[in-house]
Amino acid sequence: MEARSIFRCIVKSIIFSMFLSLMFGSTGVLSQSDVIKISIYIVKGSAWDSSKGRELIRRKIVEARRIWFSNAGVKLSFSNIFATIQGKSKITDYPSGTSDEVKNLAELYKAGLRNIIIVFLDVISTPDVIAGIAIDARPRAYVDKYLVKENRPVILVSSKVLAKPGTERDLAHELGHILLRDPDHESSWSNLMNIGSNIGDKLTQGQMAKARGYWSSFKPDLRRVWKSIPASYGDIHWTEKWYGNDKKTIEISKRYWDDGVGKYIVEGKWGRAGNPKHKGEFKFEFDSPCTFSGHWWYTGSENQQQGWKGGCK
Numbered sequence: 001m002e003a004r005s006i007f008r009c010i011v012k013s014i015i016f017s018m019f020l021s022l023m024f025g026s027t028g029v030l031s032q033s034d035v036i037k038i039s040i041y042i043v044k045g046s047a048w049d050s051s052k053g054r055e056l057i058r059r060k061i062v063e064a065r066r067i068w069f070s071n072a073g074v075k076l077s078f079s080n081i082f083a084t085i086q087g088k089s090k091i092t093d094y095p096s097g098t099s100d101e102v103k104n105l106a107e108l109y110k111a112g113l114r115n116i117i118i119v120f121l122d123v124i125s126t127p128d129v130i131a132g133i134a135i136d137a138r139p140r141a142y143v144d145k146y147l148v149k150e151n152r153p154v155i156l157v158s159s160k161v162l163a164k165p166g167t168e169r170d171l172a173h174e175l176g177h178i179l180l181r182d183p184d185h186e187s188s189w190s191n192l193m194n195i196g197s198n199i200g201d202k203l204t205q206g207q208m209a210k211a212r213g214y215w216s217s218f219k220p221d222l223r224r225v226w227k228s229i230p231a232s233y234g235d236i237h238w239t240e241k242w243y244g245n246d247k248k249t250i251e252i253s254k255r256y257w258d259d260g261v262g263k264y265i266v267e268g269k270w271g272r273a274g275n276p277k278h279k280g281e282f283k284f285e286f287d288s289p290c291t292f293s294g295h296w297w298y299t300g301s302e303n304q305q306q307g308w309k310g311g312c313k
């Protein structure tokens with residue numbers, strides 16, 4: 001390739017990424033520590049898998065970003081936009097037609113607290129068919145409430161809304177159920193979380209604050225004292241770096257969110273004051289802000305791990 005065409009190619013890709021940033025927001029300016037990733041999939045062959053479908057999805061994304069990011073400061077980052085997935089286009093095609101299939105989707109596409117999955121498909125059966133998983137009575141978009149509880153949120157959007165005007169905000173609304181951890185609705189008609197067919201775009205100060213705390217509220221609070229299971233290991237005083245008694249040391253070396261397992265991971269070292277040979281490492285996986293399960297082992301004996309669970313006191 002000639003230098004000039006390489007240059008042109010670079011300019012083109014800069015312009016293209018600027019376009020993407022304008023449309024969907026750049027993730028570069030956000031702090032990766034608290035951004036919420038949202039993956040969007042279209043079931044191949046569904047009504048969404050068309051230029052009309054993609055255009056409406058694009059408008060839903062723009063509206064979700066405007067309401068949650070521009071207005072409320074909640075950091076959303078959309079990816080896999082317009083990627084198609086092989087799959088049955090009707091939720092009623094799924095063998096169980098219940099939350100098990102949605103759970104499988106969550107597993108397959110690695111839904112997690114930091115990775116909300118949105119699937120655009122043809123038909124979502126009526127709420128009584130998928131009783132217990134739909135928290136919205138209208139045939140537009142659904143959030144699986146069990147998965148929300150498990151912090152593996154999945155939103156399903158029916159193509160019925162393609163034919164209905166004024167559904168640009170349904171995605172922002174369903175995201176609201178997840179970000180606010182609340183299946184309930186507001187009575188004010190101008191509010192995004194009203195139950196009417198005309199979804200408003202307003203948020204209360206309380207809703208904004210709660211949504212901004214969505215991710216941070218999940219992080220385990222290691223400033224407090226935690227109990228161990230088995231109890232004989234004693235209480236863990238993370239900040240003071242000891243557990244059980246003052247001879248037993250514990251120190252965190254790494255803490256991070258693992259998208260692959262959908263858990264918050266804390267790794268570190270334990271030891272004995274005055275006995276440098278008696279030491280090892282641990283890895284704890286937090287599946288909620290107040291529970292972990294994991295393992296500890298002696299240094300050099302990683303294949304001989306023993307269980308260590310714990311919870312907030």
Ligand SMILES: [Zn+2]
Pocket residue numbers: 135136173174177183185195
């Ligand atoms: Zn709702």
